[in-house]
Amino acid sequence: MDGKQPCIQLHRVSVVFSDEVAGLRDVSLRIERGEFIYLCGQTGSGKSTLLKVLTREVAHTSGKALIDGRDLAEVKPTDVHLLRREMGIVPQDFALLPNRRVWENVGYALRAIGKTRKEVRHRVPEILEQVNILHRADAYPAELSGGEQQRVAIGRAMISSPPLLIADEPTANLDLEHSMGIMELLRNLNAKGTTVIVATHDMPIVERFPARVIKMEFGRVYRPDDEERGDA
Ligand SMILES: Nc1ncnc2c1ncn2[C@@H]1O[C@H](COP(=O)(O)OP(=O)(O)OP(=O)(O)O)[C@@H](O)[C@H]1O
Ligand SMILES: [Mg+2]
Numbered sequence: 001m002d003g004k005q006p007c008i009q010l011h012r013v014s015v016v017f018s019d020e021v022a023g024l025r026d027v028s029l030r031i032e033r034g035e036f037i038y039l040c041g042q043t044g045s046g047k048s049t050l051l052k053v054l055t056r057e058v059a060h061t062s063g064k065a066l067i068d069g070r071d072l073a074e075v076k077p078t079d080v081h082l083l084r085r086e087m088g089i090v091p092q093d094f095a096l097l098p099n100r101r102v103w104e105n106v107g108y109a110l111r112a113i114g115k116t117r118k119e120v121r122h123r124v125p126e127i128l129e130q131v132n133i134l135h136r137a138d139a140y141p142a143e144l145s146g147g148e149q150q151r152v153a154i155g156r157a158m159i160s161s162p163p164l165l166i167a168d169e170p171t172a173n174l175d176l177e178h179s180m181g182i183m184e185l186l187r188n189l190n191a192k193g194t195t196v197i198v199a200t201h202d203m204p205i206v207e208r209f210p211a212r213v214i215k216m217e218f219g220r221v222y223r224p225d226d227e228e229r230g231d232a
Contacts, residue, residue, distance in 0.1 A: 041216030088157030
């Protein structure tokens with residue numbers, strides 16, 4: 001890999017869901033390796049859609065999207081799992097397996113990336129310890145608070161020490177204290193070199209943990225300069 005490549009580069013990326021609904025409109029942006037980025041904007045502004053383009057859950061309808069120089073449009077459906085191995089994904093709804101215990105949720109993800117049972121036995125407690133949820137290893141997701149479920153989801157996303165972590169509203173529905181715990185976790189990962197992208201409307205959190213903000217509005221990246229030029 002070329003060290004000078006940005007982590008993510010989007011050039012005029014659009015996602016059109018139907019004639020009326022555009023998920024993204026002409027989005028261009030560049031995120032360098034090792035950056036911590038907030039993706040902000042109102043409900044429906046396209047934050048999750050942008051993240052889903054990066055994870056190939058949503059196919060962009062035009063424009064170019066590159067991760068580490070790799071064109072996402074050229075990743076074959078059979079190779080999408082390989083792309084996702086390079087990223088940790090914390091979805092907006094956590095997507096934990098409801099009928100599996102906390103340790104199994106993390107263990108299954110480790111098995112899915114080819115770890116042996118022995119490695120799983122060794123790694124799961126380490127990961128749960130890192131996200132401070134080891135004491136609830138035997139609980140089912142429904143028995144956990146929102147913040148605890150969020151920590152399991154982050155732990156699961158970290159299993160392969162991915163160079164890129166994508167978290168969609170990781171502090172939604174959490175009080176300030178628990179939100180700060182989650183943010184500290186994400187900032188620590190970033191300090192160790194992981195590129196982190198967080199979609200959020202949680203402005204108090206953005207103010208407490210300042211980093212570059214990419215603001216979205218109606219599917220576009222909002223740039224104050226555009227307004228000055230009158231073509232926003
Ligand atoms: N699968 C889909 N099919 C049709 N329209 C969709 C789909 N997913 C998203 N949309 C629409 O695209 C727009 C952007 O949605 P998106 O989920 O990206 O917003 P968001 O910024 O993440 O909002 P929130 O803050 O509520 O999570 C919305 O108008 C939404 O209704
Ligand atoms: Mg969303």
